[in-house]
Amino acid sequence: MSLVKEKELCKLFVEVGQQQYSLAAIGTNFAKNDEVAWNSFVTALLSAKGEPAVETVYEYLVNAVAEYNKRNNTEVNIKTVYNYFTAKIIRSIFVEPSELQKNWYFICRTAEIPKPGDFVTVQIFQEPLVAVRQADGTIRVFLNVCTHRQAPVFEGHGCVGVDKPTLCPYHGWAFGIDGHCKNAPGANRGEFGADFDLKNYSLKEFEVKIDENQEVFAKLCQNSHLKPESQPESHQNIGVEITNLLNSVSPGYADGETATLPEQIRLWLRIGYLEAELKQLIAGITQGQTSDTDQLILESLIGELKQAILTVDNNGATPELDEVLQRVKLIGKSIKYPKIDTDGVQSSEEISGSSERRQALPIWIYGDAALFALEVEHLIKPTWQFVCHTNEIPQPGHFTWLDIVGERAYVIRTESGELFAGKLKDVTQRASYPKFGLPNYGLEPIDIDIFYGFIFIRFTWEGSRLAESWYLPGLLEPYQLEDMQPIGGVGRYDVNVEVDYKLLWENFLEDYHFPMMHKGLTRRFGVSSDCEGINGMIIPMRDPASPSLTPIERQYYDCAKAIARHSWEREQELQYFAAENHSLPETLCYSAFCSMSAQEEIPMPFSLSVFPEHVQTFSLVPAGPRECRFHVRSYGHPLDPNDTNSKAIQEARLANIHLLWESLHEDIRVNYICQDSVSSRLFEKTGVFSIAEFDVAKFQEAIRVKLPITSHQRKPL
Numbered sequence: 001m002s003l004v005k006e007k008e009l010c011k012l013f014v015e016v017g018q019q020q021y022s023l024a025a026i027g028t029n030f031a032k033n034d035e036v037a038w039n040s041f042v043t044a045l046l047s048a049k050g051e052p053a054v055e056t057v058y059e060y061l062v063n064a065v066a067e068y069n070k071r072n073n074t075e076v077n078i079k080t081v082y083n084y085f086t087a088k089i090i091r092s093i094f095v096e097p098s099e100l101q102k103n104w105y106f107i108c109r110t111a112e113i114p115k116p117g118d119f120v121t122v123q124i125f126q127e128p129l130v131a132v133r134q135a136d137g138t139i140r141v142f143l144n145v146c147t148h149r150q151a152p153v154f155e156g157h158g159c160v161g162v163d164k165p166t167l168c169p170y171h172g173w174a175f176g177i178d179g180h181c182k183n184a185p186g187a188n189r190g191e192f193g194a195d196f197d198l199k200n201y202s203l204k205e206f207e208v209k210i211d212e213n214q215e216v217f218a219k220l221c222q223n224s225h226l227k228p229e230s231q232p233e234s235h236q237n238i239g240v241e242i243t244n245l246l247n248s249v250s251p252g253y254a255d256g257e258t259a260t261l262p263e264q265i266r267l268w269l270r271i272g273y274l275e276a277e278l279k280q281l282i283a284g285i286t287q288g289q290t291s292d293t294d295q296l297i298l299e300s301l302i303g304e305l306k307q308a309i310l311t312v313d314n315n316g317a318t319p320e321l322d323e324v325l326q327r328v329k330l331i332g333k334s335i336k337y338p339k340i341d342t343d344g345v346q347s348s349e350e351i352s353g354s355s356e357r358r359q360a361l362p363i364w365i366y367g368d369a370a371l372f373a374l375e376v377e378h379l380i381k382p383t384w385q386f387v388c389h390t391n392e393i394p395q396p397g398h399f400t401w402l403d404i405v406g407e408r409a410y411v412i413r414t415e416s417g418e419l420f421a422g423k424l425k426d427v428t429q430r431a432s433y434p435k436f437g438l439p440n441y442g443l444e445p446i447d448i449d450i451f452y453g454f455i456f457i458r459f460t461w462e463g464s465r466l467a468e469s470w471y472l473p474g475l476l477e478p479y480q481l482e483d484m485q486p487i488g489g490v491g492r493y494d495v496n497v498e499v500d501y502k503l504l505w506e507n508f509l510e511d512y513h514f515p516m517m518h519k520g521l522t523r524r525f526g527v528s529s530d531c532e533g534i535n536g537m538i539i540p541m542r543d544p545a546s547p548s549l550t551p552i553e554r555q556y557y558d559c560a561k562a563i564a565r566h567s568w569e570r571e572q573e574l575q576y577f578a579a580e581n582h583s584l585p586e587t588l589c590y591s592a593f594c595s596m597s598a599q600e601e602i603p604m605p606f607s608l609s610v611f612p613e614h615v616q617t618f619s620l621v622p623a624g625p626r627e628c629r630f631h632v633r634s635y636g637h638p639l640d641p642n643d644t645n646s647k648a649i650q651e652a653r654l655a656n657i658h659l660l661w662e663s664l665h666e667d668i669r670v671n672y673i674c675q676d677s678v679s680s681r682l683f684e685k686t687g688v689f690s691i692a693e694f695d696v697a698k699f700q701e702a703i704r705v706k707l708p709i710t711s712h713q714r715k716p717l
């Protein structure tokens with residue numbers, strides 16, 4: 001596609017993104033003030049007709065997608081793009097509990113769940129609900145949010161046995177149709193503490209009324225003076241339609257796809273949406289219609305806008321995008337902001353001195369724009385961020401970069417062979433850097449560290465070095481990581497996901513979810529829900545192999561055995577040695593382990609997965625409150641074509657990389673639906689950790705110490 005055509009397409013989708021924000025603003029007004037108008041608005045939005053503003057935007061989007069297909073010789077489905085477009089609008093609309101008091105909400109018709117065990121999931125604004133027919137024929141409505149780690153418990157529309165609990169798809173907590181928690185894996189072994197009681201973890205229940213038309217209504221707050229209003233006979237169930245829509249656009253939900261539309265289109269739309277949102281926010285500030293959090297939100301959104309521009313247009317070839325940024329900056333110039341009040345929040349000293357934590361942080365922290373601005377300054381910029389391996393920039397003049405939270409950081413191999421790190425002073429200058437004739441290459445110097453050949457940068461100059469804060473670094477010594485080379489092709493990829501990076505990182509900090517989510521991993525390795533955390537834990541391959549291995553899993557197992565340099569007995573000796581001495585005298589042949597920083601010291605979202613045949617780096621690059629990128633790279637020692645083991649090593653690498661890709665998609669799928677669940681404003685419980693989630697607890701403790709405001713159960717910003 002030519003540059004001129006790309007600029008034209010960019011402009012088309014950015015304009016549609018601006019209109020997308022306008023529709024979200026209209027929907028927000030209806031949601032807060034008029035339930036009937038809201039239902040009509042969503043009906044029009046879902047069908048793309050019946051509302052002039054919706055029909056106009058849909059026509060624009062149809063034309064833009066048609067132009068994209070023509071110029072790229074592709075067949076992007078307009079329904080796919082429009083579903084994403086619509087879901088984005090609905091996900092951006094929030095109604096606070098005080099507003100929910102105004103109405104009873106239609107859930108379903110009794111005929112939709114006729115038999116005991118039948119259930120239907122419904123979305124009322126940001127609240128995920130489920131209606132379940134009980135054994136005695138009554139209908140009960142619950143908040144569809146697991147009381148453990150806030151995943152949705154019920155999915156879609158179906159039936160569970162009256163005496164058979166449904167399992168949370170994240171960690172396998174079991175809930176009966178009465179909403180009571182029946183089992184938590186590990187609870188019978190005391191892994192949640194001596195005071196843990198399943199009775200305290202039932203799903204939140206709401207009052208239900210069934211009218212003369214056999215329509216089910218739920219009261220989400222204390223509003224007993226109101227009566228349920230019957231729905232028109234032909235009225236579609238908006239709550240069910242919204243649930244189905246959100247499920248349909250969650251990557252990995254049905255078929256393991258990484259995105260529901262081309263990334264270029266998604267980001268162009270996002271840029272237009274952010275520009276319109278920022279203009280509205282700045283207009284309110286200049287008119288004095290501001291709150292204490294507006295400065296933080298403004299900073300957060302501008303950073304997200306910069307990151308989107310860097311991602312979709314990394315070489316500055318589309319100046320129209322920089323004009324978007326410039327327009328926002330000009331509008332917001334010289335605004336004075338109020339100071340954020342954090343009185344009454346626990347101090348860092350009080351938090352750090354607390355006993356071992358079992359309770360999770362409140363769910364409002366996931367995806368909050370104001371909090372994200374604080375995270376950028378106190379969590380993200382001071383933390384080491386992975387860039388590449390030293391062998392990826394081996395010669396003087398070689399360089400690479402990392403884009404994170406709207407900043408571009410370069411790592412350059414200087415003429416003397418040293419490594420230098422610096423960031424752009426302005427992202428609009430990305431097309432002309434680095435300038436090798438200028439002092440510091442025209443960049444603002446930033447901190448750099450090298451750990452076993454892996455290069456990290458950070459935007460502040462204070463804090464410990466990586467070698468000082470790594471958990472059991474001695475385990476890495478025999479692998480000679482400094483000598484490894486990148487594995488290209490399938491071994492190198494990035495995946496953008498619209499999920500809070502903290503939510504994603506907590507997923508990768510524990511193996512408690514493996515038995516429920518990663519059946520393949522549990523077939524291949526000796527992991528279970530009672531493993532005590534993932535950091536530094538050595539997990540052996542199962543031997544003999546499971547008879548239910550898939551062909552590619554069998555290929556990996558056979559290759560691993562073929563290239564082994566010692567026996568299974570020696571492998572066990574090495575595991576005992578590692579447990580006693582926190583080091584290894586030689587590399588493992590049948591086991592893998594995850595290596596990362598001690599989370600309580602540096603809560604950095606980076607891990608190094610060490611396998612017998614290769615290593616994989618995994619890092620999360622925050623891009624916004626609900627925007628993140630998986631940054632995955634694989635490395636291995638150069639293969640000798642004359643070595644008889646080289647073919648088996650290569651096959652083992654390819655098989656394992658493919659299997660790890662599958663596991664990543666399993667994680668993406670669950671985290672997308674969890675992001676919707678943690679948007680609930682009615683969830684009041686605080687989740688609890690098992691000993692297998694110890695690293696998650698340490699990560700959250702570090703967040704609380706660095707950002708005490710996250711101790712508030714209710715959003716204070």
